[in-house]
Amino acid sequence: MKAELQIIKNGVVLHSGVYEIDDADGFGKACSSLWSALRERQLNNETSIGALMDHLYRSVLDQLVGAQIRVTAVR
Known part of the structure; x- marks a missing residue:
């Protein structure tokens, strides 16, 4: 079944x-695809190589702490 997966x-x-x-x-x-998309967004949002190096240690898991996963059937 097709489902919409959201992280909020x-x-x-x-x-x-x-x-x-x-x-x-x-x-x-x-979930793996979602994880990769969040990681890519994190890397793309950095303004410089220095900023990237400062934030590279931050895990996607840090972004997900306190988040909700919503799954909705798509018809």
């Missing part, structure tokens, strides 16, 4: 995407 923190959608989720493997792939 403090009322702000950090990421949203539509994925094919039929089993645990499909859900895992959707």
